Amino acid sequence: MITYRDARTIDGPALSAMARRSFTETFGTLYRQSDLAAFLDQAFGANGLAAQLSEPDFAIRLALADDQIIGFVKMGPVTFPGEWRPDAIELYQFYVLSPWHGSGVAQEMMAWALEHARSHGAREVILSVYVDNHRAHRFYERYGFRDIGRIAFRVGETVDDDNLMRLVL
Template identity: 80%
Template structure:
């Protein structure tokens, strides 16, 4: 049975391990070992995702199978360069372990993310997605997200292109 709840500070190590696993499952073959390691340490090390669990600017919702975190979505203020509406919110990370794809986890997390956004007065949701992550693009487009530009995304020394996408609520 899959359950959902807000992440807690104590979830830090398990959440970081799940995020690392999901990132490697999806993108691990694209990068050198050193670039991948540098990114994983920065994004999911103690000063990355786990530290945001106690930051009031971020809200993280987790999906659990028993006690195991199998997915999560992170919401917070828009940090992309440029001018953004004051009522915009950013969907930072949206990860579901590969074994759980097709089980409804992503749809439940997205429903939560959109409800959370509306409840907190957001009029638009902004996210970035790797240009060649076609599965993610199709998923976001089903919800009405549209491409609005490109942004550089760094993984170690490698700089990739991400699409910026927006959903007007």
């Protein structure tokens, strides 16, 4: 049985481990080991994802199976360079472990993310997605997200292209 709840600070280590696993299973073959390790430490180390659990600007929703984190979505203020509407919100990370792809977890978490955005007065949701992550592109497009540009995404010393996407609520 899959359950959903808001993340708590005590979830930090388990959430970071799940995020590392998910990123590595999805993108691990694209990068040199040193680049991947640097990114994982920066994004999911002690000062990354786990530290944001206690920051009031961020909201993180978890999907759990047998009390194990199998997915999460993180929302917060827009940090991409450029001019953004004051009522925009960013969807930072949206990860589901591969055994649960196609199980409805992603749809449930997207429903939460969009409701969270609306209930906090957001009029648009902004996200970035790796240009070659076609599965994620199709998923976001089903919800009405549209490409609005490109942005550099750094993984260690490697710089990738991400598409910026926007959904007007």
